[in-house]
Amino acid sequence: MPTVLFAAPALWAEYRTALPQALAEAGVAARVVTEAPPEEVDYIVYAPGVPLQDFTPYRRAKAVLNLWAGVERIVGNPTLTQPLCRMVDPGLTEGMVEWVTGHTLRHHLGMDRHIVNPGHVWDPTCPPLARERPVTILGMGALGSACAAGLRALNFPVTGWSRTPKPGCLHGEDGLRQALATAQVLVLLLPKTPETENLLNAERLALLPRGAVILNPGRGALIDDDALLAALDAGHIGHATLDVFRVEPLPPDHPYWSHPRVTVTPHIAADTRATSAARVIAENIRRGEAGEPLLHLVDRARGY
Structure with missing residues (x-):
């Protein structure tokens, strides 16, 4: 019977019942514990920021199963030599699609001018149809692809861009410039890597159509904050709805809080749901025990 070390104590209350139940449903008889001698541990369920940082003693472990989609932390x-799997949670994906779709529609329909209208201005101007509002998504992994499908179902024309070639989307620097040039709504869903940090800098912000809206539920480091604030002040960027930041919680004196063209949401675009995430963990443990390939393996060279 494999021993599963749940090494994320702050999340244990959410998974205490969900993980054993998911393992039972997957037909895996396993012992789930919050403490165990390293030499007895077969799998480690992990979340960044937990006390466990030295994986060297866990020589028997077949995999480290991350509870977060992001693995940059x-x-x-250097002590992690075991296979590392990131979380691709159906519940998290649903939440991300809802956040991206909701905020895209908010800006597309111009909802703010009606919701916040202290002057009682009667403005019957109608928005364009969705098919006339181009959207670009940077990052066409599981989350980006799902968001693209959701927006296309509403008739938004969606251009996808990926750092590496993928069917049906642009890639590379030339592709990025092309993707930005038409983006009336720009959605950032890239992972944080050395190559993506400050990807949206002053030069690339300038490529966007005047008045473009930026939605960032990906990673705070994707944006050069000073460059974005300057583009907002100049009126080149119409609005930025930001869910992720370099420092979280966002400091109270950060200019994003008070900027009239910025909406701050507190890292709520998507969250891992214990019930569905536990099934993903259980399936990987089943695969590990059966000698099958693990799901969502991280490419160490790429960093995701």
Whole structure:
């Protein structure tokens, strides 16, 4: 019977029942514990920021199963030699699609001018149809692809861009310039890597159509904050709805809080749901025990 070390104590209350139940449903008889001698541990369920940082003693472990979609805070750990799997949670994906779709519609329909209208201005101007509002998504992984499908179902023309070639989307620097040039709504869903940090800098912000809206539920470091504030002040960027930041919680004196063209949401675009995430963990443990390939393996060289 494999021993599963749940090494994320702050989340244990959410998974205490969900993980054993998911393992039972997957037909896996396993012992789930919050403490165990390293030499007895077969799998480690992990979340960044937990006390466990040295994986060296866990020589028997077949995999480290991350509870977060992002792995930038663990992938560079030199003691981590075990296979690392990131979380691709159906519940998290649904939440991200809802956030991206909701905020895209908010800006597309111009809802703010009606919801916040202290002057009682009667403005019967109608928005264009969705098919006339081009959207670009940077990052066409599981989340980006799902958001693209959701927006296309509403008739938004969606251009996808990926750092590496993928069917049906642009890639590379030339592709990025092309993707930005038409983006009336720009959605950032890239992972944080050395190559993506400050990807949206002053030069690339200038490529966007005047008045473009930026939605960032990906990673705070994707944006050069000073460049974005300057583009907002100049009126080149119409609005930025930001869910992720370099420092979280966002400091109270950060200019994003008070900027009239910025909406701050407190990292709520998508969350891992214990019930569905536990099934993903259980399936990987089943695969590990059966000698099958693990799901969502992280490419250490790429960092995701």
